[in-house]
Amino acid sequence: MRLKNKIAIITGAATGLTGEIRGIGGATAWEFVREGATVYLADINDELGERTAAEIRETGGAARYVHLDVTDEVLWQKTIDSIVKAEGALDVLVNNAGTGRDYDGDYSDPDGPQNAEEALKVEFTTVEGLDRQLGVHVRGAMLGMKYAIPEMRKRGGGSIVNVSSIHGIVGVDTITSYSTAKAAMRHMSKTVAIQYASENIRVNSVHPGYTKTPAALPLFTDPELYADRTSQIPMGRYAESGEIAKSILFLASNESSYITGAELVIDGGHNAQ
Numbered sequence: 001m002r003l004k005n006k007i008a009i010i011t012g013a014a015t016g017l018t019g020e021i022r023g024i025g026g027a028t029a030w031e032f033v034r035e036g037a038t039v040y041l042a043d044i045n046d047e048l049g050e051r052t053a054a055e056i057r058e059t060g061g062a063a064r065y066v067h068l069d070v071t072d073e074v075l076w077q078k079t080i081d082s083i084v085k086a087e088g089a090l091d092v093l094v095n096n097a098g099t100g101r102d103y104d105g106d107y108s109d110p111d112g113p114q115n116a117e118e119a120l121k122v123e124f125t126t127v128e129g130l131d132r133q134l135g136v137h138v139r140g141a142m143l144g145m146k147y148a149i150p151e152m153r154k155r156g157g158g159s160i161v162n163v164s165s166i167h168g169i170v171g172v173d174t175i176t177s178y179s180t181a182k183a184a185m186r187h188m189s190k191t192v193a194i195q196y197a198s199e200n201i202r203v204n205s206v207h208p209g210y211t212k213t214p215a216a217l218p219l220f221t222d223p224e225l226y227a228d229r230t231s232q233i234p235m236g237r238y239a240e241s242g243e244i245a246k247s248i249l250f251l252a253s254n255e256s257s258y259i260t261g262a263e264l265v266i267d268g269g270h271n272a273q
């Protein structure tokens with residue numbers, strides 16, 4: 001019961017059904033309720049989010065689904081207000097919502113990218129795509145912290161975990177706007193960690209490597225792509241979402257009470273090379 005009596009919100013947590021590949025947010029929700037937390041699963045995929053929350057409740061866990069587009073400041077305010085009204089407090093925030101795509105996959109424009117590889121490059125990065133990535137990852141995480149921290153202060157502390165990526169630490173051949181947004185999340189975590197350390201509000205980032213989630217489906221269902229990517233990973237495989245969730249649990253719980261402004265890389269040795 002490492003999160004007993006704790007109230008948590010996890011964004012991008014709709015993908016948590018049993019028997020299906022879980023996302024990092026959905027897997028984290030299960031870890032949290034198992035450890036005694038009351039968890040709010042926030043997402044824009046309402047149908048899936050409601051089903052996941054209902055399934056968690058059926059197993060005796062305390063879970064609710066809330067519709068939250070993390071780019072919407074008014075919705076963030078309302079969501080945090082309603083959680084605090086219902087539960088009396090907020091202790092843990094996990095900024096996990098994310099999107100890996102900033103291109104719709106249409107390669108018919110002769111002036112646009114001709115294939116998926118080209119679409120990653122800065123020459124073909126669109127302002128809209130960049131704004132979308134910065135919106136979900138940077139603006140979303142910023143707003144979450146902005147409205148959660150005053151409530152954590154009332155509790156005498158709290159823990160925030162921002163889900164970045166290995167792509168936020170090292171330059172890799174990936175979507176320009178995605179790695180840029182993930183790097184900004186990493187730095188913002190450290191800045192905010194320093195600002196609130198004296199109030200016992202901890203902020204850390206996690207940096208998963210390739211992880212088997214619904215969003216990353218093509219990266220592990222295509223055998224050629226999987227072989228190519230895993231050849232770059234010392235442990236020779238992708239992470240399971242539950243492996244990332246356990247690290248998030250550690251940072252959310254009091255076991256990490258002296259850890260703030262840190263980055264936890266969970267990548268099978270990828271970035272150690």
Ligand code: NAI
Nearest residue numbers: 012023024044069070097098165208210211213214215216
């Ligand atoms: P996932 O398959 O669980 O999908 C992400 C979730 O975020 C979806 O449920 C989606 O509806 C939600 N979402 C998207 N935009 C949103 C918005 N504006 N507001 C609220 N919710 C929104 O994805 P996965 O792979 O578990 O990703 C979770 C986080 O982990 C993301 O931030 C991703 O960038 C990060 N990550 C994933 C890696 C991977 O290989 N799967 C590796 C490193 C980081």
